[in-house]
Amino acid sequence: MSTPAPNASDFLRAFTGDAGQLLPQKDAPILAQTTSPNRELYLDNYLAKMADYENAYQEDVYLERHRYPVLISTFKRLDRVQNLVGHGNFNVVSFDEMLKYGKRYSSVGEFTQVEKDFLEELFFANARQYGFLGDKVITEISAPIPERDRRKVGRTGHFLYRGKSETLYDKLQKDVGSNIVLTSGIRSVVKQSHLFLAKTIQSKGNLSKASRSLAPPGHSYHGIGDFDVGKVGFGRKNFTEAFATTDEYKRLVDLGYVDIRYPRDNMFGVRYEPWHIKVV
Numbered sequence: 001m002s003t004p005a006p007n008a009s010d011f012l013r014a015f016t017g018d019a020g021q022l023l024p025q026k027d028a029p030i031l032a033q034t035t036s037p038n039r040e041l042y043l044d045n046y047l048a049k050m051a052d053y054e055n056a057y058q059e060d061v062y063l064e065r066h067r068y069p070v071l072i073s074t075f076k077r078l079d080r081v082q083n084l085v086g087h088g089n090f091n092v093v094s095f096d097e098m099l100k101y102g103k104r105y106s107s108v109g110e111f112t113q114v115e116k117d118f119l120e121e122l123f124f125a126n127a128r129q130y131g132f133l134g135d136k137v138i139t140e141i142s143a144p145i146p147e148r149d150r151r152k153v154g155r156t157g158h159f160l161y162r163g164k165s166e167t168l169y170d171k172l173q174k175d176v177g178s179n180i181v182l183t184s185g186i187r188s189v190v191k192q193s194h195l196f197l198a199k200t201i202q203s204k205g206n207l208s209k210a211s212r213s214l215a216p217p218g219h220s221y222h223g224i225g226d227f228d229v230g231k232v233g234f235g236r237k238n239f240t241e242a243f244a245t246t247d248e249y250k251r252l253v254d255l256g257y258v259d260i261r262y263p264r265d266n267m268f269g270v271r272y273e274p275w276h277i278k279v280v
């Protein structure tokens, strides 16, 4: 679906072992310890890039131009599913349910074969080719999120998995106070695809840039338990580094039991996300 830009080699070389083979995905985050001769160059470039994630870089990978129409039409159809079921419920819509809504509701319209193929291709693509180094955490595109496994969190429009996620959320809310609130919980493959396509459109087809601030479909820990929190009334700033300057964030960190999934200088190919709580 995408073609690497020429001269992507410095970036990619750093991901290869001595024999030039790609390192197993799970080893990527410990590249800081690699003995590759490109190590320092790579690390400097990498850290600068993550700090300035909104920029485009020479080695960035783009969606081919001729696929833009399907990018747009798929995004718009997903948008119509979201309008149909509501923003809250859209978080937990499965792939099969999405297709069903398309078939049943003329306000959505049936997903075309090309759109279905596009979503599948995106889901099954190796995200490392964009520079995203996190794990694939969902392997089944049509994995459902059963009602019994989730809880709708009042007044947030978001869901949490029962068990570890809801227990951690309840505890940290009790300890920090009700000024901290869930800003994004469970995200199905469909929801993550919608977000990723929106980012890709915003990035003018730059899949690498999109994946620096949003995990590609199948790679988001929101699919299996992580969640985002923010300060009540802080709006969109909750998804910026400004969140780390709030008292709520400081109290969160001082609790000592909360882990941030993407700390500054993380090796997952993702920008700093002080709001994203690691659960799994």
Ligand SMILES: [Zn+2]
Binding pocket: 184, 222, 227, 228, 275, 276, 277
């Ligand atoms: Zn998050």
